[in-house]
Amino acid sequence: MKTIGCLFLFAIVATVPAAELWVGGATVDITPDQPVGLDGMRGIRVSTKAATPLTATALALESRDGHKSLDAAIIVSCDIIAIRAGIQDKVREKLKGRLSGFDLKKIFLCATHTHSAPVTEDGKYALPETGVMKPSVYADFMTSRIADAIAESWQNRKPGKAGWGQGHAVIAQNRRAVYADGTAKMYGATNDPKFRCIEGYEDHNVDVLFFWNQQDQLIATAINLPCPSQEVGGNAIHADFWYPVYNTLRERHGKSLFILPWTGAGGDVVSRLMYGKAADERMRKLRGNISRIDELARRIVNAWEDAYEGARNDIRADVVLRHCVKEIELPMRQVTDAEVAEARKEAAKYAKDPAQRWNYGWNQRVVDRYEAQKAGTEEPFKMELHVLRVGDVAIATNPFELYTDYGVQMKARSPAIQTFVIQLACSSGGYLASERAVRGGGYGAVIQSNRVGPEGGQVLVDRTVEAMKELWEQPVTTKRPASKKSRK
Amino acid sequence: MKTILALIIAVLTLSSTQAAELWVGSATADITPDRPVPLTGNTTVRVAREIHSRLFASVLALESRDGGRATDHAILVSCDLCVIRPGIQEGFRKHLAGKLPGFDLNKLFLAATHTHAAPVLLQERYDEKDYGDGMQPKEYVPWLYERMADAVVKAWENRAKGAVAWGLGHAVAGHNRRVVYSDGKAKMHGNTNDPMFRGVEGYENHGVHVLCFYDSQKRLQAAAIAMSTTAQAAGGGNKVSANFWHDARRLIRERHGADVCVLGFCAPAGDQTPRAQVNKKAEERMLKLRGLNYDQEIGRRVAAAFDDIAGVIAKDIRTDVPFVHRVRQIELPARIITEAEYAVARKVCEEIDTRTTRAKNDAWRRHFFGLVVERYLAQQKGGWKMYPMELHVMRLGDVAIATNPFELFVDYGVQIEARSPAVQTFQIQLATSGPKPAYYVPTPRAVAGGSLTENAFDNYSATAASSLVGPEGAQTLVNQTVETIKELWRVPTK
The missing domain is CATH 1.20.5 (Single alpha-helices involved in coiled-coils or other helix-helix interfaces)
Incomplete structure (x- = not known):
């Protein structure tokens, strides 16, 4: 019987071309060297200093059969609030002719959603005429740096290996409080006798992709956390809680480790607490007076280590890489x-x-x-959808602050073992609220906040799930069974 | 005027009960029957002939003393049982009569971890015939009382001057198990890989509240852990099992001392169990990569959260905390049975009653639907309008401890926590037992997920048959609990 199994495996190997995974990475500094307007709040804020650098990290992936490129992707994670309209196109424009053999449509950018990064659109705020870098000037600087990172990551790609795992971290806190009269309020008081519940679910899974070089050195990691990074306020430039995550992981796993935060569906969540603040403050004080972002980073790193511990037992060199890019339309x-x-x-x-x-x-x-x-002239909402298969992992993008319910639907219906949903990717679609949130109203779920509503949200879920299923319906191109590697 | 008077009385009472010293005692009893035993928790009875992990009752005795004079006390018993069924706590208190001199037995309570692999406690819970050669509930309960009483007496008698510390951590152990579909209907453990799936019904609470108790040398003696999840990681099975608490206790003892008494408490979790609704494939793969089963994995997460907390709070061990314990008998508005619900329940009961051959789950179904009929008829005559329950509220330093006998949906626990004046609010569900069963206490959104039908599992946990107390009663419970906690916080501490 075992022999038959081996023959069957041989048949797969013989009929399906081997896919070799090539991996490259690059990180660039995108911190402005002048004061800038900071994006994300209603009021005008001009940066007073850079408390941390802002970075963009590019991950280049290519599957090859010998010298033949089978498919590819370049994903760039950026410490900015959102990929505003036109930014991704600018990057692609700047890359024309620089990436031989690479389809520029297979690049996408995504944002961590830090609220302490520069505005990239002129006219959004009435910024001072002098002494502040114009948003379009910053956007030009940033897109040039990102294009450089992409080119570098593509050029330095080499044969590598991949693995994936999952940990858990209590980072996301649903920020919508629901009251006895059925109304909901973002950051509403919960110590109110009329408070009834937190509106929705929180996804505390931390999905992680790991990439190693041929020498089994960890070279890159992507962390899908269903929570935007907007713990930090004030007027300083700041990469928010990802900054201490970058530092800790690089201290432990190599200073040149490429780290890509991918923000999962979390339009209704943030890391700020809705209750239990006194206990949190006390615990941080007992831990040595650590800041809230250090506490969040500590949890993310613990989850990452937990995922890494498992993933190291299943490192693969011949993973499937497929990348589909679609233009889809959603009803407004x-x-x-x-x-x-x-x-x-x-x-x-x-x-x-x-x-x-x-x-x-x-x-x-x-x-x-x-x-x-x-x-009768309203156009549907047009968006670019990227769906990838990397081994047993699905990756799917959307440009929204997508409410958790939709991300959970995608994950639940996905054919993949793990599904990475990346919001705030490619463009900027605003909040996409769930049906229950629209019923409760409040910022984030009112008409001003939503170009696309629950009807469009459902179309997005269905189209994303369809695209993932299409990738899984194609035959698998593995050369050999998953290799097991003993822990170092 | 009434408020001022109540405040003066509270101040006078409390000012004389403020602790200068905390005395702590602990003990553990093995409550595993070493013979076949019928297991509770499912719609049909299973007779266990093997032991997967042993069951324990863990006892914590607390006393506050001021100048050598006892000012208040409590005995908390965490039991590897499914539910403290009606009459069980009362019977245990009777059994203890005369055994604890100086202790007010009303200040003892039992709480269950909700393992579904523990003995049946009520003889009439299932059809007696199905108990087979297993230890009958009427035999097990007196034996259980003997075992637990020995531990309670030991804990009370060995109490000595000690110390306490508290902390909050997190473990993603419990998951909301109610799945909502596009038609508005909800289903416990419903399929999420369905185009009609719209969302998980409610919030999840992943807080892990820890109380550590130390002896006079500041050595860890006991640890109480409250988290919003029932002990239902591994499902089914015909073996006696303490579920993930076995693994959590094992790891905690390995790391913190073989004699540490670990009390596992279930915080409000009527809609939360350890089984993932969305993420099953990834969870299964990670288990394989770690070489663990699901009980062990949840135990690993709980123990990791405990480690994360215990090391930190050891910097803030207190010996002179205020300790006050209030026990109140309160009444909640009962859920009123509608005519339509009565009609459904009566039909099911009549069908079962006229059947000559009974199905294995008929005893459970007859009881489930029969109680609806009973409640409706009583309510028509003006009875069963209120639900009586025993409420324990304690203040221990900056921590509030509050009990309820239900499978209380997470939203209510969050309300209590959010409105509590305490730094941490340590809640314990499935605690105490009264004359009536407690069952689930669902939220309005859960009740909206579907009416009672002849299928007991349509919107199970939120229909009238699943709950004797509905959202109205739950709100009274929340308000009374918060009010009692606030009373304990209104007096200045020493």
Whole structure:
């Protein structure tokens, strides 16, 4: 019987081309050397200093059959708030002619969502005319650096190995409190007798990909954490809790380790606590007065180590790599008469105050959408969807602050052993709220916050799951069974 | 005026009960029957003939003393049992009468870890015929009382001047087990790999609350751990098992001392068990890579959380904490049975009653639906409108401890924690037992997930048959618990 099994395995090997995985990485500093406007809040903030560097890390993956390239991907994780409209195109533009044989569509950028990184769009805030780097100037600097990182990662790719594992870290905290009257509020008080529950689920899985070189040295890791990094406030440039994660992992696993944070679906979560703050503060004090970001980093690193401990027992050299890129369309959330009336009133209130430009734009866009909707000229929401298969792992992107429920649906319906959902990738689609959140209202779930609503969210889930299934339906191209490696 | 008077009384009472010293005692009893035994927790009875892991009752005795005078006390017993069924705690207190001089037996409570691989406690729980040659519940319970009483007496008698520390950590052990679909219906352990799947119904609480107790030399003597998950990591099986608490205790003792008494408590977790709803393939793979089973994996996570906390809180060991223990008999509005629910339940009961050959799960179903009929008829006559329960609330330093007898949905535990004035609120569900069963206490969103049907598992845990107390009663429980905790915090501490 064993012999038959071996023959069967031989048949697979003989009929399917071997896939060799090539891996490259590069990290660049994208910290501005001048004061910048900081993105992510309603008010204007100009940076006073760089408390930490901001970086972008590129991971290049290629599967090869001999000299033939079978498929490829370059993924760039950036310490910025979002990949605003046009940024990814600029990077691709700057790479034209620099990556021989590589389809530039197979690059995508994603953001950690730090709220302490530069604005990249002119006109979003009324920033001072002088003494502050213009957003478009910063965007040009940043996209050049990212293009350099991509080129470097592609050029330095070499045969490597991959592994994957899962740990757990309690980082994400659902930030929407629900009250007795059914309304919900982002960061609402929970010590209120009318508080009834936290609105939704939190995903505390930490999915990790590991890449080794031929000498079995760990060279890169991607960490899919379903929580944006926005613990830090204030006016300093800051990479948020990922900064201590970078430092700790590099201290332990090599200073040249390429680390890619991939933010999972977490539009309704942040790392800030909704209750239990006194206990958290006391524990951090007892740990040596560590900061909240150090505590979060400690948990992420522990989860990473936990995943690493398992993944080291299953390192693979011949993993399948497939990458599909699709342009898909999602229905827009429809603006109601009541919603447009409110938005019109609010936009008028802020129209003449430059300091309220964010609030004006937030409301005026609803009015514009309503008018397009009435005129029948409204376009569906167009987005670029990347779906990859790396061994038994699926990776799927979206440009939203995607509520956890959708990410959980994708993971539950995915054919993969582990599914990495990367939000805030390629572009910037705003919040995509769940049905229960829309019912509860509040920032993050009102019409101003959502271009796409639950109807579009469901289309996104279905299209993503379909794309993953397509990749899994194709025959597997492994050369040999998974190798087991003893722990070092 | 009433409030001021209550405050004055509380201040006067508490000011005379503030502890200058904490006395601690602990002991453990093996409560594993060494013969075949019927197991509870499922719709059919299973007779266990093997032991996967032994069952224990862990006892913690606390006393506060001021100048040599005892000011308050408590005995907490964590049991590797499914539920402290009606009458069990009362019977145990009777059994203890005269054995604990100076101790108010009302200040003792039992709590269950909710392992589904522990003995049946009520003779009438299933069809007696199915108990076969197993140890009958009516034999097991007196034997259990003997074993637990020995440990309680030992813990009380060996109490000595000690110390306490507390801390909070995290372990992703429990998962919300209720799955919601596009038609609004919910299902416990429903399939998530379904295009109709829309989300996991509620929040998950992954907090691990720890209380460590030390002897006078600051050596760890006992550890109480409360976390929102029932002991249901490994499912099914016909072997006696303490579930993941066996592995957690083993690891904690290996690392912190072979004699450490570990008390596992289940915090509100009516909708939370250790089984993953979404992530099963990855979990299974990681188990294989680690060479562990699921009990061992959850035990590993609990022990890791304990390690993470214990080392840190050892820097803040206290000997002179306030300790106050209130026991209140309260009443919650009962869930009212509708006519439609009564009709469904009556139909099922009539069908079972007219059957000549009974199915294996008929005893369980008859009891499940029969209670709905009984409640409806009583409510029509003005009875069964309130649910009586015993509430224990303690203040131990900056920690509040609060009990309830239910499988209380996580949302209610979060409300209590969020509104509590304590630095940490250590909640224990499935604690104490009254004259009536307790069952689940679901949230409004869970109740909205489906009505009672002839299939007991349609929206199981949230229908009228699954819950004697509904959202209205739950809110009363939350308010009364928070109010009692606040009372204990209103007085200045020494």
